[in-house]
């Protein structure tokens with residue numbers, strides 16, 4: 001049987017990983033500045049995380065959500081404390097798309113409305129409503145086409161106000177990434193997030209903070225939306241939550257009350273997923289990784305700003321993007337081939353850095369050295 005091809009594939013077979021490093025089947029070492037697409041939060045195969053999962057696996061991996069699972073309560077407790085959202089409620093699921101799908105669905109159950117406001121260059125996942133709220137026609141199948149989603153320009157307060165004036169009584173939710181990832185590392189302005197909060201309050205809509213990529217400490221705050229100093233009604237989480245173990249969730253403000261059977265899942269919140277997620281939070285806390293994110297992010301941005309070929313260095317914490325000029329359009333590929341460094345990209349010309357939140361100074365220095373060397377060699381070839 002063939003694999004169903006959905007992504008262009010790098011011909012590298014990674015067989016081992018530790019911290020910010022990866023090794024292929026030939027023993028070649030790579031520096032991971034991509035974190036497997038923002039997933040690696042506490043570092044590959046962190047010993048505490050491995051131990052947490054191993055111990056749990058030897059006890060019980062899964063039983064249905066029809067029983068009490070104290071690990072879920074432990075996770076909710078820890079997550080509430082570390083995120084500063086202790087009065088919120090946790091619903092667990094399995095992926096980022098599923099988290100956003102549940103968030104928009106719950107908002108609609110809550111206020112009985114149908115319209116969702118989303119923004120230009122947004123990415124919210126591949127399931128039906130999540131993909132309908134994603135600003136990329138290529139991902140939306142005919143069956144997912146809907147007039148329930150209104151797209152507005154990102155960071156445009158006037159457009160948002162006008163939209164609420166015209167459709168305020170129909171808008172169920174507004175969904176926004178605190179920092180757009182797939183869209184090319186675009187930071188939501190603090191005033192814009194405040195405006196979303198106040199319009200949602202005024203019109204009874206639900207503010208959904210998609211924190212799947214930019215959340216879980218990646219920006220230097222637990223949720224990047226926190227920079228605006230206002231709270232969302234629902235935060236969605238996935239990627240860094242399990243450090244590679246598939247686990248996701250939404251946290252829900254206390255004024256949104258649950259009704260039995262409105263949401264549900266077979267696998268979400270299973271014993272093993274909770275153990276993995278707890279392992280991540282324990283390391284985030286004990287190794288003070290949010291502080292490291294701020295320091296390493298500052299260092300990387302300062303160094304990248306000194307490289308004249310790289311334009312518009314932006315982002316927060318360890319979610320950094322920059323634009324490439326035409327002659328460096330293959331930089332990502334050549335960094336991998338020649339420097340053995342994994343990075344991410346956003347079409348057409350953006351490099352995205354999404355390393356582990358435990359990135360060490362020496363790893364960051366190796367990256368800066370590698371990118372400088374590669375740019376120098378590509379520039380010589382271009383002459």
Ligand SMILES: Cc1ncc(COP(=O)(O)O)c(C=O)c1O
Nearest residue numbers: 095096097123124125181212213
């Ligand atoms: C902001 C954002 N939301 C949602 C998703 C979807 O997550 P998943 O691939 O786990 O379904 C992604 C994935 O890249 C994302 O970046």
